[in-house]
Amino acid sequence: MPVDWGADMGKDECKTMLDALNKVTACYRHLVSALGSTSDSQNLREELKKTRKKAQELAVANRTKLTALLKDKSISNDDRAEYERLWVLFTSSMEILEVDMKRSLEIGQSFPLKVPTRHFIQTGMTGSTTTVAARAMSVQNMKYEADASIDTADLKDLETEIAQVDQMMEEMEMKVQVAPWAVEAKQEAGAELKSTVSVGNSSVGVISVCEEEPKEGGEGEAGLMKVFAGIIFTAVLLIAGILGYLVINL
Amino acid sequence: MERVIVSMQDPDMGMKMRNQRLLITVIPHAMTGRDIVDWLIQKYTITEEEALHIGNFLVKYGYIYPLKEPRNLCLKQDETPYRFQTPYYWTSTRWPASELDYAIYLAKKNIRKQGELIEYEKECYNALHKRINHTWDFVVMQAREQLRASKQRRKADRIVLECQEQAYWLINRPPVSRYSDVMLYMWCLPLKNKLCMFVWVCSFVKYCEQYQDHDPIMQGCLPSNPWITDDIMYWNMNSETVTMPTKLRVERWSFSFMELLNDPLGRKELLTYLEKEFSAENLCFWQACEEVRHGEASKIAAKVDEVYKQFLAPGASRWVNIDSKTMEKTLEGIKHPHRFVLDDAQMHIYFLMKKDSYPRYLKSELYKNLLAKAIVPQETKKSVFPFMRRQRHSSPSPALVTQTAEDNGKAKPSAAKANAGTASQI
Numbered sequence: 001m002p003v004d005w006g007a008d009m010g011k012d013e014c015k016t017m018l019d020a021l022n023k024v025t026a027c028y029r030h031l032v033s034a035l036g037s038t039s040d041s042q043n044l045r046e047e048l049k050k051t052r053k054k055a056q057e058l059a060v061a062n063r064t065k066l067t068a069l070l071k072d073k074s075i076s077n078d079d080r081a082e083y084e085r086l087w088v089l090f091t092s093s094m095e096i097l098e099v100d101m102k103r104s105l106e107i108g109q110s111f112p113l114k115v116p117t118r119h120f121i122q123t124g125m126t127g128s129t130t131t132v133a134a135r136a137m138s139v140q141n142m143k144y145e146a147d148a149s150i151d152t153a154d155l156k157d158l159e160t161e162i163a164q165v166d167q168m169m170e171e172m173e174m175k176v177q178v179a180p181w182a183v184e185a186k187q188e189a190g191a192e193l194k195s196t197v198s199v200g201n202s203s204v205g206v207i208s209v210c211e212e213e214p215k216e217g218g219e220g221e222a223g224l225m226k227v228f229a230g231i232i233f234t235a236v237l238l239i240a241g242i243l244g245y246l247v248i249n250l
Numbered sequence: 251m252e253r254v255i256v257s258m259q260d261p262d263m264g265m266k267m268r269n270q271r272l273l274i275t276v277i278p279h280a281m282t283g284r285d286i287v288d289w290l291i292q293k294y295t296i297t298e299e300e301a302l303h304i305g306n307f308l309v310k311y312g313y314i315y316p317l318k319e320p321r322n323l324c325l326k327q328d329e330t331p332y333r334f335q336t337p338y339y340w341t342s343t344r345w346p347a348s349e350l351d352y353a354i355y356l357a358k359k360n361i362r363k364q365g366e367l368i369e370y371e372k373e374c375y376n377a378l379h380k381r382i383n384h385t386w387d388f389v390v391m392q393a394r395e396q397l398r399a400s401k402q403r404r405k406a407d408r409i410v411l412e413c414q415e416q417a418y419w420l421i422n423r424p425p426v427s428r429y430s431d432v433m434l435y436m437w438c439l440p441l442k443n444k445l446c447m448f449v450w451v452c453s454f455v456k457y458c459e460q461y462q463d464h465d466p467i468m469q470g471c472l473p474s475n476p477w478i479t480d481d482i483m484y485w486n487m488n489s490e491t492v493t494m495p496t497k498l499r500v501e502r503w504s505f506s507f508m509e510l511l512n513d514p515l516g517r518k519e520l521l522t523y524l525e526k527e528f529s530a531e532n533l534c535f536w537q538a539c540e541e542v543r544h545g546e547a548s549k550i551a552a553k554v555d556e557v558y559k560q561f562l563a564p565g566a567s568r569w570v571n572i573d574s575k576t577m578e579k580t581l582e583g584i585k586h587p588h589r590f591v592l593d594d595a596q597m598h599i600y601f602l603m604k605k606d607s608y609p610r611y612l613k614s615e616l617y618k619n620l621l622a623k624a625i626v627p628q629e630t631k632k633s634v635f636p637f638m639r640r641q642r643h644s645s646p647s648p649a650l651v652t653q654t655a656e657d658n659g660k661a662k663p664s665a666a667k668a669n670a671g672t673a674s675q676i
């Protein structure tokens with residue numbers, strides 16, 4: 001039936017957009033935690049700015065879509081429950097994003113880039129955050145085109161954007177009447193151990209035990225190295241054994 | 251504290267940094283405890299003790315975290331390595347650690363450790379799962395995404411990230427202290443403080459454990475909390491003159507002698523028991539002393555006189571057994587009676603009862619029977635339909651009541667007058 005198909009499309013679209021917003025929120029948080037430390041740099045500030053703008057675009061798109069879906073009175077109760085669950089996901093994402101934006105403003109103001117007497121905190125992190133930002137922006141490589149005064153100029157933009165986000169969240173609360181505590185989560189405790197398929201694709205039915213992803217990538221690397229070392233060691237032993245045997249016999 | 255940390259970063263005058271070696275990876279920006287203390291002494295020209303004190307604060311508030319034993323949050327003045335915490339994780343009242351963030355952290359740890367969380371972390375995880383169940387989908391999604399984001403960094407940075415986050419949560423959600431953990435934290439204190447702390451902490455923990463079941467906020471109130479449901483059955487059941495007390499009330503009498511004496515019903519029960527043991531005069535004497543202490547000033551002399559005649563005079567009807575020294579002192583004091591003249595004697599009798607009669611009472615048949623018969627009230631079922639619940643009415647204000655009485659009073663004569671008026675008109 002055309003109506004149901006349209007509703008399903010709407011749901012899937014929503015879930016994909018929410019997944020994207022979730023990804024960008026996580027990356028943004030990662031970038032903000034590097035502010036003020038030795039990984040801080042002009043590039044980081046630019047990455048923050050771009051990630052933030054992307055997050056806002058996604059947020060606005062999500063909000064429009066979800067409000068339209070929730071305002072529709074003709075949807076079934078199941079659909080409504082599902083949309084409310086997506087709404088709670090959306091608001092939680094926005095909460096985290098808002099806090100991170102405010103914190104990045106605070107830390108950005110305390111640690112300006114070009115002041116010679118201010119030093120970054122030596123936290124032990126020395127690598128760059130390019131790859132994280134590339135993941136957030138869904139590109140292969142990041143291009144940096146900002147000028148030197150990005151930190152001060154960006155902060156003003158950041159203030160206005162925070163105000164916008166605040167306003168948007170207030171409007172959302174007024175317009176959409178969803179009781180967050182009434183929503184039941186689909187995942188049970190410990191669900192993160194089971195499948196690594198994103199929630200958007202109704203993971204209730206999919207329980208695939210993924211061995212590689214949950215383990216830390218570093219451990220995987222070290223494991224591989226250990227395997228190689230073991231192979232080489234046994235090969236050397238074998239060769240030594242054979243040579244010894246030959247020497248004794250000849 | 252933040253200024254101290256920032257000034258430590260100065261490349262010329264700041265802290266001397268070393269490298270931390272972990273198997274294959276080398277992570278820079280580590281420092282030893284001794285270096286920190288030396289730097290503080292030099293920079294601020296303070297004594298070693300003060301520097302150690304400041305250093306301890308820096309660790310306890312999360313600006314510096316230890317690398318070897320992360321749970322031991324104190325500054326040790328030796329080769330133990332420490333590292334600076336990134337500004338995002340600095341303790342701040344503006345950005346308190348939220349439950350959502352903690353849930354995401356625990357979910358991440360769960361994935362990394364393949365479900366092998368420590369005991370208290372498992373408890374927190376389950377508690378959070380119940381509390382913020384509505385956003386649990388978000389927690390799982392965000393945990394996975396944050397792990398994927400951190401995989402983009404190189405290995406050394408990833409290790410640092412994990413250590414940083416762990417240090418942050420150890421400070422903001424410390425594990426529940428049992429005796430052994432308390433010992434660990436107190437290791438840094440000087441000896442005399444340690445002893446006092448230890449004694450105090452032990453007694454406090456014991457008190458909390460004992461009273462936890464009796465706290466209406468922690469355990470809930472049976473049958474129901476009157477302030478919430480407007481049902482005063484709880485107060486009725488626990489009033490002074492009830493025939494059968496509640497089980498919790500009777501249990502509380504066994505916690506300390508003071509609990510038993512403070513409860514009027516308990517006092518009555520104790521009196522009954524003591525009458526059987528022929529030592530009821532102790533309790534009566536104690537009660538009479540209390541009346542002297544807390545009663546009207548004008549009646550003190552009369553009361554003291556009565557107490558003397560009844561309890562203290564040689565050959566009195568209810569003579570109490572006090573040692574000779576206290577008796578002498580009290581008899582001297584009675585000549586000039588004041589509120590606290592019977593204090594020594596009362597204290598003596600109190601301790602006598604506490605050491606002797608009280609333990610025997612707790613073991614007696616009387617107490618055990620009462621405990622067995624005591625009622626455990628049923629929790630009132632909360633009705634499912636909101637409109638079936640009793641509506642809360644605020645009681646009418648006394649001002650209104652008197653007003654209506656006045657109005658009634660006024661209305662009658664005016665009605666009479668009106669009637670008379672109409673009658674006269676007709």
